[in-house]
Amino acid sequence: MKDYQNKSLEKALSILECFSRENRELSATEIAKMLGLNLSSIYPLLATLSRFEYITRKENGKYSLGISLVVKGNLVISSLNLIEVARGPLQDLAHEYQGNTHLAILNNYKALIVDRALASDKVFINSIIGYEIPLYCTSLGRALLSQMRDEEIMNYLSNEELRKFTPSTLTDPEKLLQEAKNARLRGYVVLDEEFTPGEVCFAAPVFDSQGKAIASVNLALSKLRKLQEYERYGLRIRQTAMQISSYLGYTGPVTG
Template identity: 30%
Template sequence: MQSAQTASGTVKKALCVLDQVASFERPVRLNELLETSPYPKGTLYRMLQTLRSEGMLTYDDVLQTYSLGIRLVRLAHAAWTQSSLAPVARPILDALSKSIGETIHLAQLDNAQVLYVDKRNAHRPVEMFSQAGKVGPAYCTGVGKAMLAFLPDGELQRALDQQSYHRFTPHTLASVEKLTEELTNIRARGYAFDREEHEPGIICIAMPILTHSKRVIGAISVTSTTSRTSLDKLEALAPKMRQAADTIAETAEHWRFPVEQKSKEPMGS
């Protein structure tokens, strides 16, 4: 019988392979995967075949490429429905988008990174990195900093240790010291800004979504460009954004929003 430790290792390898296939954002060949895989060819091939047989991956016999499978789409839809803020926040984001007319983002933290779970485009759409389903850095995005600022000390330290601090633009806060100072200001102010820290010309104001117990469960942002508006004009939207964030939080609590487990689940007998 397979031991729990062996099973855990197998699952971890399979998830790693899925993440690797997904990272290419296109069909990918075995040799391409091998170039960056931590596993030898035999192990990687076995993982690919297992994931293919379970519907997690598909294989194109003509092009000899692997792609994410339709089973993952079903699982992603279930996760979006059960664990994402998106279904709860949809009507609130719709109203906010109609009122403001700029790009609206809804995000949650995922392993110390930003997961964009929903988006409303501006009346005049702007090309930018963020899309629903994409993962971005927390330390240099408005929604990321808004969420980091309100994490408990222990969780915050773990999240800070996981940031890359890569300098995307001249405005990126590329050290833990500068980011920590910024987070202190965000806590005092109640909301965050993106001052062209992730993409040149892209600015935003971001509001954390906090429960009554002050647990951060997400963030919303209004994003635009330096050619269209200014941070001062975006800051004027803070009261409207706070109202929207509070409404999302209240609705989510009534909806029994999943609480992260703080301790190990008991082992089955």
């Protein structure tokens, strides 16, 4: 069996583990002593951790935990709260339509699936929790994309490889921008086999108490069901998104 452990990464993570309530600030010498490592091997790791702001070097020459850990920690906390309040509505929707529902957050211009409720026997890879999917060609992603400024959308599209996952995948930047604008006005998106063959998806953004789009939810249904009245499903997913948003303290108008 292959050993996939990365010794340098282990050492870097061990450095972070040295900090605690009792050890809020540590010198390089203290860290090296705690880990039983040579001081010369510690400096490159400290430099890398500092560059990514996982630690900060103080004026006294000592190190403390950095802002990146605060940001990542807050993301985890907010995601857990989001998952908790969204789970019930997602399960209700999945049961109502016998389809799969998902919750995603924006992560480095990808939609990261953080929860799901499955009612269908057919589960696609993009239903896996922890899976990252593109913004431009998925319902969860496009719902998030619709809440960005037009300039940000075009900047994203100009830097993203717009590949076709199916014959129906939309890859024209101008058309994608227009789709985002339409979704913004409508309050939901509809994607018909653009990412997964045989699947039509409806999605809508979720807002926090400040009115910021922090997530998206979707309903994925099989086209074998010969779906009609797409608007009905779109309005229903929008209703679910607004329900979750209200649980998070959103008091703004219903989008669309």
